[in-house]
Amino acid sequence: MLDYENWDDTKVNSILAGNRDYFDILKWAYREYQKDIVYACSFGAEGIVLIDLIYKVDKEASIKFLDTGLHFPETYQLIEKVRQRYPTLKIEMVTPGISLKEQAKQHGGELWKENPNLCCQLRKVAPLKEAIAGAKAWITGLRREQSLSRSQTQYINKDDKFRKIKICPLIHWTWDEVLAYIALNKLPYNPLHDQGFPSIGCAPCTRPPQPGADSRSGRWAGLGKTECGLHQS
Numbered sequence: 365m366l367d368y369e370n371w372d373d374t375k376v377n378s379i380l381a382g383n384r385d386y387f388d389i390l391k392w393a394y395r396e397y398q399k400d401i402v403y404a405c406s407f408g409a410e411g412i413v414l415i416d417l418i419y420k421v422d423k424e425a426s427i428k429f430l431d432t433g434l435h436f437p438e439t440y441q442l443i444e445k446v447r448q449r450y451p452t453l454k455i456e457m458v459t460p461g462i463s464l465k466e467q468a469k470q471h472g473g474e475l476w477k478e479n480p481n482l483c484c485q486l487r488k489v490a491p492l493k494e495a496i497a498g499a500k501a502w503i504t505g506l507r508r509e510q511s512l513s514r515s516q517t518q519y520i521n522k523d524d525k526f527r528k529i530k531i532c533p534l535i536h537w538t539w540d541e542v543l544a545y546i547a548l549n550k551l552p553y554n555p556l557h558d559q560g561f562p563s564i565g566c567a568p569c570t571r572p573p574q575p576g577a578d579s580r581s582g583r584w585a586g587l588g589k590t591e592c593g594l595h596q597s
């Protein structure tokens with residue numbers, strides 16, 4: 365098995381040989397890791413596509429949502445719709461070790477404004493680390509066109525942050541392809557996408573991007589931050 369401790373470029377190249385596509389990678393990942401793989405889903409548009417694809421491969425796949433307690437109501441409503449459509453998937457809400465009340469007491473009531481890196485560390489990075497501790501690999505919906513920082517993402521990545529294998533099946537998908545897949549398959553999606561939000565995270569940190577700006581530029585707008593820390597070493 366390919367795992368973090370035994371990363372092997374030759375093995376990775378042989379897995380990727382033969383023009384593998386997103387679905388080949390997904391099927392390989394579930395064959396390789398079986399129950400030792402987790403999908404960390406944000407329930408954005410890419411997330412909905414991946415859930416539908418994963419369901420075709422493993423109807424009891426483990427899916428974790430980082431429930432910071434600060435998501436839009438529309439996101440929580442969407443998760444319920446997804447549960448109804450894919451009842452056998454194991455969708456788990458992962459909550460931070462520190463409540464919002466305790467966070468406010470220790471760091472002030474709007475830590476996302478004062479120190480968004482610490483807020484993401486407490487409410488996203490630390491909980492994910494714990495949630496995937498027992499897995500060998502995790503899946504994310506990163507796409508290369510989303511931002512410069514994601515433009516070099518590979519199908520199979522050595523993730524030094526969490527010391528796991530990180531699988532990114534959608535790296536070559538465009539935003540239009542994501543929306544077309546959702547429309548063609550009549551999948552539920554977050555209605556905020558229709559209101560100019562291509563990327564949806566916590567409500568205090570998500571705005572629609574400026575016209576022509578990259579799709580993630582509405583996240584932490586004005587704070588000089590583009591990633592929550594899950595995808596940075």
Ligand code: SF4
Pocket residue numbers: 432434475476479480481483484485487488565566567568569592
């Ligand atoms: S996205 Fe914003 S509110 Fe959510 S954890 Fe990060 S800083 Fe906090």
